[in-house]
Amino acid sequence: MKRILQTALPPAVLFGLVILAWHYAVIVFGIKAFLVPTPLNVLRAVIDGRGELLQAVGLTAGAALSGFASSLLIGTLIACVFSQSGIVRRSCYPYAIFLQTVPIIAIAPLIVVWFGAGFQSVVLVSFIISLFPIITNGTTGLLAIDSNLLDLFRLYQGSRWQVLWKLRLPHSVPFLVTAARTSSGLAVVGAIVGEFFTGYQAEKHGLGYIIMQTAGFSQTDRLFAAVLASTLLGIAIFGLSTLVGSTVLRRWSDSQ
Amino acid sequence: MTQDADQHSVCRDLCVDASQVEMQFASGQLGVRDVNLAVRRGELISLVGPSGCGKSTLLRMIAGLIAPTSGSLSVQAGSANDSRTAFVFQDSNLLPWRTVFDNIRLPLELRGIPFPQQQVAVNNSIKLIGLKPDDAMKQPKMLSGGMRMRVSLARALVTQPELLLLDEPFAALDDLLRQLLNEELLRIWSEQHWTGLFVTHNVAEAVFLSQRVLVMSKSPGTFIADIAVPFAHPREPELRSTPEFAKLTGEVSRCLREAAR
Numbered sequence: 242m243k244r245i246l247q248t249a250l251p252p253a254v255l256f257g258l259v260i261l262a263w264h265y266a267v268i269v270f271g272i273k274a275f276l277v278p279t280p281l282n283v284l285r286a287v288i289d290g291r292g293e294l295l296q297a298v299g300l301t302a303g304a305a306l307s308g309f310a311s312s313l314l315i316g317t318l319i320a321c322v323f324s325q326s327g328i329v330r331r332s333c334y335p336y337a338i339f340l341q342t343v344p345i346i347a348i349a350p351l352i353v354v355w356f357g358a359g360f361q362s363v364v365l366v367s368f369i370i371s372l373f374p375i376i377t378n379g380t381t382g383l384l385a386i387d388s389n390l391l392d393l394f395r396l397y398q399g400s401r402w403q404v405l406w407k408l409r410l411p412h413s414v415p416f417l418v419t420a421a422r423t424s425s426g427l428a429v430v431g432a433i434v435g436e437f438f439t440g441y442q443a444e445k446h447g448l449g450y451i452i453m454q455t456a457g458f459s460q461t462d463r464l465f466a467a468v469l470a471s472t473l474l475g476i477a478i479f480g481l482s483t484l485v486g487s488t489v490l491r492r493w494s495d496s497q
Numbered sequence: 498m499t500q501d502a503d504q505h506s507v508c509r510d511l512c513v514d515a516s517q518v519e520m521q522f523a524s525g526q527l528g529v530r531d532v533n534l535a536v537r538r539g540e541l542i543s544l545v546g547p548s549g550c551g552k553s554t555l556l557r558m559i560a561g562l563i564a565p566t567s568g569s570l571s572v573q574a575g576s577a578n579d580s581r582t583a584f585v586f587q588d589s590n591l592l593p594w595r596t597v598f599d600n601i602r603l604p605l606e607l608r609g610i611p612f613p614q615q616q617v618a619v620n621n622s623i624k625l626i627g628l629k630p631d632d633a634m635k636q637p638k639m640l641s642g643g644m645r646m647r648v649s650l651a652r653a654l655v656t657q658p659e660l661l662l663l664d665e666p667f668a669a670l671d672d673l674l675r676q677l678l679n680e681e682l683l684r685i686w687s688e689q690h691w692t693g694l695f696v697t698h699n700v701a702e703a704v705f706l707s708q709r710v711l712v713m714s715k716s717p718g719t720f721i722a723d724i725a726v727p728f729a730h731p732r733e734p735e736l737r738s739t740p741e742f743a744k745l746t747g748e749v750s751r752c753l754r755e756a757a758r
Contacts, residue, residue, distance in 0.1 A: 389590050392562050396584050397604040397656070411594045492636065493594045
């Protein structure tokens with residue numbers, strides 16, 4: 242209990258101080274509400290728009306989790322292929338780096354043009370941005386195997402498939418857990434960027450769409466509310482992947 | 498019996514037969530040179546030699562993990578598609594994500610042996626090596642160094658090997674634990690009578706365990722002495738404090754010093 246207090250209290254106090262400073266700064270310096278709303282204005286916007294916000298959080302979370310899950314799955318598959326063939330790895334790796342370096346915001350409109358407005362394009366943007374860490378970390382984990390362990394499998398005539406399935410893949414799990422932590426955050430960013438350019442159906446909008454729309458109309462309190470919701474969503478998904486990851490790692494961790 | 502047939506039966510009696518084996522690494526450096534070795538079925542032999550002399554290289558060649566660059570090397574353990582050679586590594590070399598039980602059954606699993614049979618074999622192996630049944634579900638990280646080495650031994654023995662190769666398995670353990678495991682290994686050997694090749698740095702261990710101690714020269718290694726250990730089996734722990742034992746370890750140590758020169 243004391244330890245929880247010690248870790249939770251200082252950031253909570255700081256949070257309160259920042260909110261207070263924000264509130265009084267807006268009033269004292271007379272900043273216009275369409276530039277910076279007060280915390281109370283934001284709270285009101287959250288309460289008034291809770292139906293729309295909750296729906297948006299749900300939609301964005303769905304797209305981000307789908308993008309994240311597919312990057313985890315497909316990234317691992319690509320890493321497996323890379324681990325099996327040096328020639329494939331050397332020829333494809335430079336193009337995998339493309340995923341890392343391409344400004345996602347620049348190709349998101351193109352994706353919407355190609356794949357149509359809606360869920361699939363948002364998921365695709367989220368998928369592309371979160372794929373790279375999985376590929377690199379996964380490949381490293383699959384290849385960085387102690388040669389004695391490889392000898393062990395060779396001694397007992399383990400097939401290539403058995404080496405991959407029973408040695409390389411389990412060995413890469415801690416590497417994938419680390420990558421998943423990075424990717425989960427990126428997937429949320431990707432989903433929101435995707436939503437800048439497309440909604441879902443008629444009256445269904447994600448957080449990204451609300452952010453663009455409210456910024457356009459200078460509805461700064463609603464914009465703040467949407468940004469706040471996005472941040473909380475990011476934290477939630479990051480926290481979830483960290484929690485799942487550390488649970489998995491407890492079994493994997495090796496103190497030898 | 499004609500002389501030919503006699504020779505033939507002698508050959509079939511050999512588990513490892515190496516003549517003029519040489520191993521040259523890709524760098525051009527010689528690992529071992531002119532190695533001649535005949536290991537009879539059921540023999541337990543120790544290999545000692547200065548660090549880096551090629552003992553481990555020789556062991557890995559016998560295991561089939563690397564091929565000699567010249568000379569002839571034949572290993573008769575099991576058949577071509579059912580090799581009965583097992584290897585115990587210096588590091589316990591366990592898979593950290595698997596339980597003790599799943600680590601021990603790995604060789605059987607890789608060979609596609611049905612699970613119920615695996616289970617019987619693993620449980621026998623666990624009992625044989627002196628692990629408690631509750632240890633089976635533990636993760637390797639929960640075990641001490643000595644226990645991990647027992648698991649590693651159990652994993653080698655679960656395959657019912659005809660030839661067991663041990664590469665300094667107890668090097669990292671304290672002396673008392675090492676002596677205890679030596680005694681257990683000897684007990685298992687006298688029950689099962691596999692052929693054993695034991696690489697070690699420890700002279701007392703080499704003498705206590707084996708029927709012969711082979712001494713290797715410094716790198717590139719070749720055998721320079723073959724010392725018979727005449728003590729009868731079963732050997733008691735007290736053997737270590739007899740004058741005969743001290744005399745023999747003294748002789749092996751002298752050989753080793755010469756080898757290192």
